[in-house]
Amino acid sequence: MSAPAAVNTKTVAVLAQFATADQLLSAARAIRDAGYTHWDCHTPFPLHGLDRAMGIRRTKLPWLVLGGGLLGLLTALLMQLWMNGVSYPLVISDKPIFSVPANIPIAFELTVLFSAFGAFFGMLALNNLPLHYHPLYNNPEFRRATNDGFFISIEAKDERFDPSATIQLLNSLGARTVQNVEEME
């Protein structure tokens, strides 16, 4: 989407489209080896092997999930102890005020629930989502990334970014098209 001439635009990234998944894979390896850091691949589905090709480090999401689970477990046990044992002690059939076996089902459920919150909201937070605007969508071609397009985007803020050399590199890697992504200043 070319901006009106009166408005100043600046190039924030270059976007290269590749014809096939395996071309994207080998191009990703080359970009990684060229030392770029602020770049990304966009594929309609998670492409196996691309994580390694891009050199993505394993996410720390599992730790967030573990934290969520422990928090859920603790919440459940303390809630049951405090509500039935401290705040308003309920004596039922002369059973102990606080007995772990009777509290296991709820402890289990809340452990799972809070872990799931950790997985879902943790994933969104680490991915910086929800995001209402991203300059890549200024390029209409980019919409194919959720359909059948395989893209590499390299951001202009990358240290190694060079308006002509980066485009040349992407072209040499077999990109079908390489376009600038503009943003209004």
Add this chain to the structure above:
Amino acid sequence: MTTANTQTSAREMIARPPLVLGAHTHATVTDKICGLVEQRKTPLAWWIAFAISASLATLLGALIVYLISTGIGIWGLCIPVGWGFDITNFVFWVGIGHAGTLISAILFLFRQKWRTSINRAAEAMTIFAVICAGVFPGIHVGRVWFAYWLFPIPNQMNVWPQFRSPLIWDVFAVGSYFTVSLLFWYMGMIPDLASLRDRAVNKIRFWAYGLLALGWRSSQRHWHRYEMAYLLLAALATPLVLSVHSVVSMDFATSVLPGWHTTIFPPYFVAGAIFSGFAMVVTLLAPSRRFFGLQDFITDRHLENMNKIILATGSMVGYAYMIEYFTAWYSGNLFERFTFLNRAMGPFMWAYWTMVTCNVLVPQFFWFKKIRTSFYPMMIVCLLVNVGMWFERFVIIVTSLSRDYLPSSWGSYRPTWVEIGMLAGSFGLFMTLFLLFIRFLPFMAMAEVKAVITDAEHGHYSIDTGAGLTGYVEHPGGAA
């Protein structure tokens, strides 16, 4: 393709059929699935189905108003039969939901890739079934305006819920189950909602799907965390789903009523839940795939696999019925023995034998491949299984309550028209939600189907998808 075929013909003879049939590319998958949502004209059949279901759902709403304004005297409940259609419906609907989680989570962990084209619809079914289930415990409490006593929130008496009660466990189990299922379903849908957003032709669509897609831009760095989150959610949902019907069964098993007070209940309920849930999945998907022409994605193999699971779990349920009788006899407990004789020969023997016929005998027809793979026979079997599983809960609840220890306190139970209307209305609510889902949300996990097609291109499955992906020849015919 031709050379590959001649080389691997022997391999193909014993190979499993491909997961996706036809010459599908990534783009045709998007077109097909998004097309279901984007088509301008809603099919007439959809309107007819929606009119019927929405009317029944309205009936449910009207009857709930009648119930709340009048009191549960309009139901046929009495002392000793304090639970009837209400809790039967609750247990039935919660059970239906289990197949969705089994398909989406357990089959995912077992790397059963055939789940990819059915998991979305099955998870939707889970959520709608749990919504239907949630209606009944909510309204059966009598004074609905005190239903918040079920939750650990401060109230005017300063008393908290009694956490040793399985009824409270139920609130937490079903509540967690609903929430986790919803998160799992929604998260799976985010990439597909982004596909719909990026194809949007008008503002409303763009905004609606854009809001729901949360700004997803198919980034591989995002996919990396997304896949991890999906795997972890699957791993969390698996023990959760097994716990839910176990906890539901403890509503019964922790009581001292003959026929309820038994340790076999948790596994027996879970097997029954998966059994009935799969029957409902087939009941929904077999007609949907015909109507929308999705045979390339939901193949005969999918339906056959599900029917095999129905056969297996149906046999487990039959085994549980036998063990219940054995335990009753072997226990030497007169009341237990009487309860089970009463089930088979007492006033509700018609319900008992309906249950045995539908749940144990009818699924045995699935030993025949012809029946597993033909539309009408499989629909008949699955509908009967649903009937049978509803009756299972009815038999457990009503026979045990109506005949407990003291003959002087025996009673009977007869549903009123209100209860029958509510049962029909819950089906209406379920179908209404499912029809709305079909019309407005992606019916199939497009991103996952595309990944499966690409895997096939890697040579895992010897099919030609025409996707134009080459370069994976280093693994011709590779590992299965």
